[in-house]
Amino acid sequence: xxxxxxxxxxxxxxxxxxxxxxxxxxxxxxxxxxxxxxxxxxxxxxxxxxxxxxxxxxxxxxxxxxxxxxxxxxxxxxxxxxxxxxxxxxxxxxxxxxxxxxxxxxxxxxxxxxxxxxxxxxxxxxxxxxxxxxxxxxxxxxxxxxxxxxxxxxxxxxxxxxxxxxxxxxxxxxxxxxxxxxxxxxxxxxxxxxxxxxxxxxxxxxxxxxxxxxxxxxxxxxxxxxxxxxxxxxxxxxxxxxxxxxxxxxxxxxxxxxxxxxxxxxxxxxxxxxxxxxxxxxxxxxxxxxx
Amino acid sequence: xxxxxxxxxxxxxxxxxxxxxxxxxxxxxxxxxxxxxxxxxxxxxxxxxxxxxxxxxxxxxxxxxxxxxxxxxxxxxxxxxxxxxxxxxxxxxxxxxxxxxxxxxxxxxxxxxxxxxxxxxxxxxxxxxxxxxxxxxxxxxxxxxxxxxxxxxxxxxxxxxxxxxxxxx
Numbered sequence: 001x002x003x004x005x006x007x008x009x010x011x012x013x014x015x016x017x018x019x020x021x022x023x024x025x026x027x028x029x030x031x032x033x034x035x036x037x038x039x040x041x042x043x044x045x046x047x048x049x050x051x052x053x054x055x056x057x058x059x060x061x062x063x064x065x066x067x068x069x070x071x072x073x074x075x076x077x078x079x080x081x082x083x084x085x086x087x088x089x090x091x092x093x094x095x096x097x098x099x100x101x102x103x104x105x106x107x108x109x110x111x112x113x114x115x116x117x118x119x120x121x122x123x124x125x126x127x128x129x130x131x132x133x134x135x136x137x138x139x140x141x142x143x144x145x146x147x148x149x150x151x152x153x154x155x156x157x158x159x160x161x162x163x164x165x166x167x168x169x170x171x172x173x174x175x176x177x178x179x180x181x182x183x184x185x186x187x188x189x190x191x192x193x194x195x196x197x198x199x200x201x202x203x204x205x206x207x208x209x210x211x212x213x214x215x216x217x218x219x220x221x222x223x224x225x226x227x228x229x230x231x232x233x234x235x236x237x238x239x240x241x242x243x244x245x246x247x248x249x250x251x252x253x254x255x256x257x258x259x260x261x262x263x264x265x266x267x268x269x270x271x272x273x274x275x276x277x278x279x280x281x282x283x284x285x286x287x288x289x290x291x
Numbered sequence: 292x293x294x295x296x297x298x299x300x301x302x303x304x305x306x307x308x309x310x311x312x313x314x315x316x317x318x319x320x321x322x323x324x325x326x327x328x329x330x331x332x333x334x335x336x337x338x339x340x341x342x343x344x345x346x347x348x349x350x351x352x353x354x355x356x357x358x359x360x361x362x363x364x365x366x367x368x369x370x371x372x373x374x375x376x377x378x379x380x381x382x383x384x385x386x387x388x389x390x391x392x393x394x395x396x397x398x399x400x401x402x403x404x405x406x407x408x409x410x411x412x413x414x415x416x417x418x419x420x421x422x423x424x425x426x427x428x429x430x431x432x433x434x435x436x437x438x439x440x441x442x443x444x445x446x447x448x449x450x451x452x453x454x455x456x457x458x459x460x
Contacts, residue, residue, distance in 0.1 A: 010414040013432055017423055024429070039436035041411040046365040047403045048413065050387040051396070053311045055447040062436070062443055105446045109439035158367035159380075168371045194329040194366035201399045202361055209333050210364075275427045 002129050004075035004120070005067040006034040007085065010042050011231045012077055016258075018278040019231060023077050023122060023260040025269045030130045030138060034075065037066050044088075045080040046198055057098070058105045060088030064119070065111040073118045075125055077260070079230035082121040083155035083163065089119050090162050121156055123229055123259070124165060127173050132180040140268035142291040143182040148262075149223035150178050150185045151214070151237075153230040154194050168192075177259070178227060181266045188221035190214070197232035208247060211240040215252050225255040225286050227262055234258060238280045255283040265290055302351045305389070312385030317375040318343045324369035324379050330362050337362035339369055339379055346386070355395050360386045391452050404452060408444060411437035 012020050027034060040063050042048065044056035064085060067074045076082040092099045093115040103112050120128075126135065152166075152174045160168040169192070175185040196210030215237060218226050228234045238256040245251055256279070264274060265287075276283060306312040324339040325331045331338050337359050345354050354360065360383055369379040390396060403413045412435055425431070444450050 008432075010412040013424070014412070014414040014416045014420060017420065017427055017429055021427055021429055036430060036433050038433045039439065040433070041436045041440045042407055042413050045413075046384075047400060048407060049365075049384050050361075051391045051400060051404055051452060052388055052447065052449055053381075053384050055444065055449045058443050058447055059440065062439060066436075105443055108442045108446045109436075111439070154364075154366040154368075158371055159378075160371060192368075194364050194368065196329065196333075196364055198364045198366075199330070199362065202397055203334075206330060206334050206362065207364075210329055273428070275423075 001031045001033045002125075003033040003035055003072055004125065005037050005070055005072040007040060007043065007063065007067075007074045007076045007081055008036075009076065009078045009081040011080075011235075016231050016234065016278070018275040019077060019234065019258045019260065022258060022264040022269070022274050025273065026260050026264045026267060027075075027122065027125075029264075029267055029269065030126070030134065032075075032125060032129065035070065035072060037070060039066055043078075043081040043084045045084045049084070054101075056084065057088050057091065058102050060084050061092055061102050061113040062106060062109060062111055064089055064117065065106065065113055068114050068116050071117075073120060075120055075122055077122055077231075079121065079153050079155040080232060082119065085119045087159070087162050089115070089117075121165065121229070123156065123174060123177060126177055126263075132176060135177070135180045135263070135267075138267045139182065141266050143266060144289045144291055146183040146286065146289045147186050147222055147224045148178050148183045149188050149191070149218035149221060149226045150175050151191070151195070151218075151226050151228050151233055153228065153233040156229060157192075174229065174259075178262075181262055183262070186221050186223055188223065189217040191217075195233045195236045197236035200236060204243075207236065208240060208243055211236045212244055212248065212250075215241060215244070215254055219252060219254055223254065224289065225257050225283065227257050227259050229259045242280050253281055255279070255281055255286050257283060257286060302349045302354075303347050305351075306346055306382065306385055309385045309388065311378070311381040311388070314375075314377045315343060315346060315382045315385075318347065318377050319375055320344060321374060323372050323374060324377075327368040327372050329366060329368070330364050334362070339363070339383075342386075343377075343379075343382070354386065355390050355393070358397070360390065361397055361400075396452075404449070408441065408450065409437075411435035411440045
């Protein structure tokens with residue numbers, strides 16, 4: 001069994017218990033053991049990077065230090081955490097001058113960044129450690145003609161120079177993991193385009209307009225649902241449809257699922273254990289397509 | 292005196308001397324960033340090429356007064372595609388960092404800073420969610436490293452950002 005330090009971040013434990021429970025259950029079923037570490041903090045994502053980039057590096061490095069001490073690689077469920085921790089990890093591993101500067105800060109908190117571990121998004125763990133074949137052989141419930149609009153969001157892929165997850169313009173790893181579950185990953189217009197989520201709270205009108213376009217494009221292509229791997233994409237598209245009702249007087253009712261939910265449902269986790277009531281847009285139409 | 296100083300340190304140099312802002316001087320205004328930008332396609336208030344032009348021309352005040360720098364969604368599409376390898380999204384962080392130092396930051400970001408200092412996380416966990424977590428069988432959350440984080444924030448001078456904004460308001 002492979003063990004990872006689970007880095008939960010802020011948004012998932014605070015707002016998305018359905019994401020967390022499905023990821024924990026699915027990974028455990030696939031023999032990935034998760035260790036929850038004491039003393040982690042916010043990862044310093046773009047909102048904190050906007051305030052100060054060097055402070056953000058130090059915060060991310062502090063969290064990496066906790067995993068270094070536990071001698072475990074990090075697994076993240078959030079693409080924001082994946083991006084900020086990976087950028088810090090890779091930058092500090094390569095830039096001695098910056099590493100020395102950050103370590104001068106970290107010493108005040110009794111830490112030292114060594115550069116001894118890796119940071120992985122859980123999709124990377126699924127594709128590299130578990131593998132599609134093992135996922136396929138773990139499936140106990142069949143999907144009946146489920147058409148999925150996959151949406152990988154931004155910070156799983158970009159900046160690709162540092163994240164090195166997949167081709168940033170023509171990614172395929174995530175779609176393959178969706179098809180491994182027996183679903184059809186369909187093409188839709190502007191598939192790779194941002195959901196606008198990071199503008200929520202500052203420019204809500206712009207964020208909602210961008211999200212609306214994604215919902216419309218996926219619906220027009222005949223998707224039964226959009227499947228996401230980032231808490232912000234999920235919130236922007238799920239909660240976003242509630243806001244579209246009041247703002248645009250439009251009802252789309254397109255179910256939004258976390259990949260870990262679809263994975264859990266197909267490998268035999270009881271839907272009753274998945275806190276599916278947290279979905280703003282009900283997902284019954286998807287559940288009806290599972291045998 | 293002030294005028295001479297401003298002339299000797301052009302705005303583009305100020306930005307390129309900061310962490311994240313180094314590559315702005317490579318911009319040759321092709322507009323690949325703007326044509327790749329999901330926000331520019333949605334609102335006329337944001338155009339990364341135009342903002343970079345203003346920086347290169349030294350229009351410091353105009354850049355910070357318009358608040359457009361806060362409309363970048365940090366999707367990194369522009370950064371992937373820039374033929375000059377300008378790290379466009381990172382330059383926006385550098386510009387925001389300068390604005391934040393001077394106290395020109397939207398309230399939402401001030402709230403993030405306060406939450407970070409007070410709770411060590413930028414999204415608080417409510418009592419309702421704590422109860423729900425327990426009900427559905429999620430493990431209790433481990434403690435947050437707030438004390439260690441405060442030491443880091445004090446060492447980097449991050450705490451001063453907030454004080455400046457509060458003094459201003």
